[in-house]
Amino acid sequence: QVQLVESGGxxxxxxGSLRLSCAASGRSxxxxxxxxxxxxxxKEREFAAAISWNGATSYADSVKGRFTISRDNAxxxxxxxxxxLKPEDTAVYYCAAVVARFQFTAPQKVYEYNYWGQGTQxxxxx
Numbered sequence: 001q002v003q004l005v006e007s008g009g010x011x012x013x014x015x016g017s018l019r020l021s022c023a024a025s026g027r028s029x030x031x032x033x034x035x036x037x038x039x040x041x042x043k044e045r046e047f048a049a050a051i052s053w054n055g056a057t058s059y060a061d062s063v064k065g066r067f068t069i070s071r072d073n074a075x076x077x078x079x080x081x082x083x084x085l086k087p088e089d090t091a092v093y094y095c096a097a098v099v100a101r102f103q104f105t106a107p108q109k110v111y112e113y114n115y116w117g118q119g120t121q122x123x124x125x126x
Contacts, residue, residue: 002026002115004095009120012085016124020080022095022117033100034071034078035113038091038122045094049080050106058105063089085124092119 008020022034035050049059049069057069068081078095096113100106107113 002029002032002097004097004115004117006093006095006117006120009093009122011123011125014085014087014124014126016085018082018085018122020082020093020095020120020122022078022080024076024078024097026076028099029076030073031099031101032097033103033106034069035096035098035106035108036067036069036078036080037094037096037110038089039094039119040088040091043091045110047108047110048093050108051078052103052106053101056105058108060108082122085122087124087126090122090124092121094119 003025005023033052036048037045038048039045051057051069066084071078095117097115098113
């Protein structure tokens with residue numbers, strides 16, 4: 001069992017940056033693949049970025065080159081650095097976790113994750 005708490009969201013102008021954090025409770029954080037998803041009003045939750053248990057990263061095409069996911073296993077925390085933000089990045093951002101040790105890549109589908117945080121709002125003004 002793991003609990004996830006996101007932080008770092010806020011209001012930023014287009015072109016600006018934010019750093020989201022997701023702190024995980026529980027043991028064996030290093031065994032988990034971690035993902036960031038986002039959900040805009042009226043839209044389905046979508047994949048943004050993921051990092052495997054051993055640090056392999058993957059990104060949605062819409063954020064590639066602008067967002068960076070990283071993890072600090074000593075702090076049980078995963079980060080999402082958001083740069084060059086656009087108004088279309090406005091959404092609630094969710095952190096997710098699944099036990100996935102020895103899997104080469106982290107999952108990218110909502111249904112593949114079984115632990116979720118409460119979300120943090122990111123609003124990008126034009």
